[in-house]
Amino acid sequence: MAEKSAGKKQSCARKSRKATTKKKKHYDVSFYHDWCKACGICMAFCPQKIIQADKNGKPGISEMDKCVGCRFCEIHCPDFAITVSDRKRNRRQNDV
Numbered sequence: 001m002a003e004k005s006a007g008k009k010q011s012c013a014r015k016s017r018k019a020t021t022k023k024k025k026h027y028d029v030s031f032y033h034d035w036c037k038a039c040g041i042c043m044a045f046c047p048q049k050i051i052q053a054d055k056n057g058k059p060g061i062s063e064m065d066k067c068v069g070c071r072f073c074e075i076h077c078p079d080f081a082i083t084v085s086d087r088k089r090n091r092r093q094n095d096v
């Protein structure tokens with residue numbers, strides 16, 4: 001009986017270790033400034049508040065890694081000027 005519960009504890013520990021080592025997903029957000037009318041909706045809807053206006057009122061992102069991929073900006077843009085995509089991992093990022 002004691003052996004069974006020890007085994008269970010080990011498997012739980014293994015599962016929690018797996019959960020903590022899960023990598024954060026990253027996203028890329030592209031703006032088509034030719035279609036954008038600088039309405040500011042995307043900036044207002046972004047829950048991370050990472051979309052800022054440039055001097056012409058057009059959006060841009062300075063800290064792309066903070067994007068959570070919710071796609072609120074893409075969905076609410078009235079001019080379809082935003083595309084959010086999963087960032088592909090660079091397979092050679094550890095190469096010298």
Ligand code: SF4
Nearest residue numbers: 046067068070071073
């Ligand atoms: S996908 Fe979400 S978090 Fe990322 S820029 Fe758009 S609204 Fe902000």
Ligand code: SF4
Nearest residue numbers: 036037039040042077
């Ligand atoms: S919601 Fe669309 S049109 Fe409005 S500022 Fe953002 S990208 Fe431009």
